[in-house]
Structures are given as structure tokens and as C-alpha cells.
Amino acid sequence: MAPAPRRSPHPPLATRDPAPALWVVRPGVVPYEEARRAQKRLEAARLDGDIPDLLLLLEHPPVYTKGRRATPDELPMGEDWYRMQGIEVAETDRGGRVTYHGPGQLVGYPIVSLKPYGDDVHEYIRRMERVIVAALADWNVDAGLIDGLTGVWAMERKIGSIGVHVNRGVTTHGCAINVNNDLQPFEWIVPCGIEACRMTSLTRELGAEQDLEAFSATVSDRFAEIYERTAVEVGTDELAEWAADVDSLAGRSPALR
Numbered sequence: 286m287a288p289a290p291r292r293s294p295h296p297p298l299a300t301r302d303p304a305p306a307l308w309v310v311r312p313g314v315v316p317y318e319e320a321r322r323a324q325k326r327l328e329a330a331r332l333d334g335d336i337p338d339l340l341l342l343l344e345h346p347p348v349y350t351k352g353r354r355a356t357p358d359e360l361p362m363g364e365d366w367y368r369m370q371g372i373e374v375a376e377t378d379r380g381g382r383v384t385y386h387g388p389g390q391l392v393g394y395p396i397v398s399l400k401p402y403g404d405d406v407h408e409y410i411r412r413m414e415r416v417i418v419a420a421l422a423d424w425n426v427d428a429g430l431i432d433g434l435t436g437v438w439a440m441e442r443k444i445g446s447i448g449v450h451v452n453r454g455v456t457t458h459g460c461a462i463n464v465n466n467d468l469q470p471f472e473w474i475v476p477c478g479i480e481a482c483r484m485t486s487l488t489r490e491l492g493a494e495q496d497l498e499a500f501s502a503t504v505s506d507r508f509a510e511i512y513e514r515t516a517v518e519v520g521t522d523e524l525a526e527w528a529a530d531v532d533s534l535a536g537r538s539p540a541l542r
Contacts, residue, residue, distance in 0.1 A: 307397075307514035308339035309505045311498075312521045312534040314388065317348040317375050319533040324457040327396045330528040331455050338397035339519070340508055341534075342501045345386040348373040349474060352381035352448050359383040359475040372470060379458035381435065381448035383474055389465030389486075391501055397512070399454045406451055412511050413460055417445040419507045420462070424500060426490045437462075442485035443476065462504070464488065464497050 315323075320343065330336045349360065349372055359382055360367065364374045372385075386392055395413075402408045414430060417437040421428040421444065428439045437445035445462045463486035471484040487495045509516035521534045 304509075304513050304515045305401075306337045306517050307509050307512070308337060308519040308524070309342065309509075309516050310339060310519050310521060310524050310534070311342050311501065314344045314346065315534060317345045317350065317373065317386065320345065320392075320394065321375075321377065323531045323534050324394055324396060326530050327528050328452060328455050328457050331396050331398065332453055336524075336527050338395070338512075338514060339524075340505065340516075341392075341394040341396070342505060343392055343394070344388055344390060344497075345392060346373070347371060347385075347387040347470065348375055349383055349385055349470075350375050350377045350379075351383050352377060352379050354380070355382045361475070362473055367473070370470075370473075377448075377458070379448040379450045381446075382476075384446050384448070384461065384476055385470045385474065386461055387466045387470060389463075389467070389488075389497065391462045391464050391497060391504065392459070393461070393504060393508070394459045395456055395508070395512075397456050399451065399456065401513070404454055406449070406456075409456065410447060410449065413447055413449075416504065416507045416511050417447075417460060417462055419511065420500070420504045421445075421487070423503050423507070424487060424491070424495070426487060439485050439490055442483045442489075444485050444487070444490070446476075462487075462500075464500055465494050 349367060367374055399406065399409055414437060418428050426439055428437050428444055431438050436443050436447055445460060447460045448458055450457045463484060465488050466486060468484050468486060476482045476484060505516050525531050
């Protein structure tokens, strides 16, 4: 496929008052490997200055992903057993250990430059933790951090996970927040390398299934606020006009409610 045409300036999105634009793209349910490849292409486009910072908000079909520090004991049943349950097992270049993604879980992949944050990946992650905590608070779930443990917790149960990758100052991968997803697949692994880790979700905490689309809007708003950006919704077809070979994000099924 020929490279996408380079145009300047960016669409009306480049109106940079009061803060630089953050494109927010919601492609729906996307297979993990397709999303991983799309992130790499978007990372290249961001490095080249073809696109501004952007945030992908999506879901995955059932998949276990193995971070760079993952060990075989975190998948104690063996990879073939998980595949027999209909759950893919995928390698990834993000930090962290093994985790699960599935329908009903909100996954956020920011492709952003760290320059405004002093090229400080720790500051970037601290802001991401704040995004998750603030978004959950907006939905009446009290969550926070636990010293020595990764992610965001509602009391003693983990509700949000973080794992990032940085290349030449641009981020990929990001966070996952349990909203309506089935929590059983977490019971079959050692989530994030934490023994006896118990998981929870927005549904479990509030006692009823929640509106995933509305929650994703809350996350988008909080992300823009905490990272000092102006969120601008961009469709997948429009994104494909600005970044080469991201067609796999276009025309996907809508996010679950």
C-alpha cells in the first residue's frame, strides 16, 4: 500500500487553544496483534510529526499478553490449554508481566511524545495512574495505589493495569481498566506476576453492568485534563488518511455497551 499523503497543517484539530490537540480514536473491538501493528505504525507517524498525540480506546477479543518480564510460571496451565479455552496468547514489547484482555475491558493506548513531560517516563506513568483513579472516582469507585505493587486497586482487588513501551521518546501500549469483562480468565494465571492477586471490575464494584462507551468518554476527558491536552474525536477512516497502513483499525465492530 502506498504511504498516506503528508498534509500540512493537521485538520481543524490543530487549533491549539487552550492546549495541544489529543486525537481520541475509538475503533471498537480489535484483535490484539492488529492493534499492536497499528500502534507501531502510529508510533512512526508520531515520530515523523505526521500526527499529533493520540489515544486509542478499544477492546480486544480474549487474549493473554506477555510483557518483557513475563515468566512461564505466570501461565501455569500451559499456553496450549489457554488456547483450547479460546484465549489467544501473545508476545508483546511492553513492560510488565502477563495480563488478560477481553471484551468489556477498556484498553487505552496513548501514542504520545514525552517531551512535554521532561522525557520522564515515571512522570508519564504517574499521570496515567491519576487518570485511572480519577475516572473511577467519577463513577463512584474509590481506587488508589498500593506501595510496592503495580496498577490501580479498589481496596485489595486490582482494577487497572499499566504497561508501557517507549521508543525515541514516543509511547505505545498503556493501560487496561476492568469494566464489564469476565474476571474468570485472571484466575487461571498469575496476573502481572503478583501471586494471589484478586481482580475486580466496575461492574463488580457497582453491582450492575456499566456503560462502557460512557466510561471511555470519562477516561478520555480525564486523560486530556491530566496530560494537559485538548481531546478531539477522530474517526478511524480519518486516521487512516494521516497515518499509513492503519486500515486494520477501520470498520471494526462498535465497542460493547
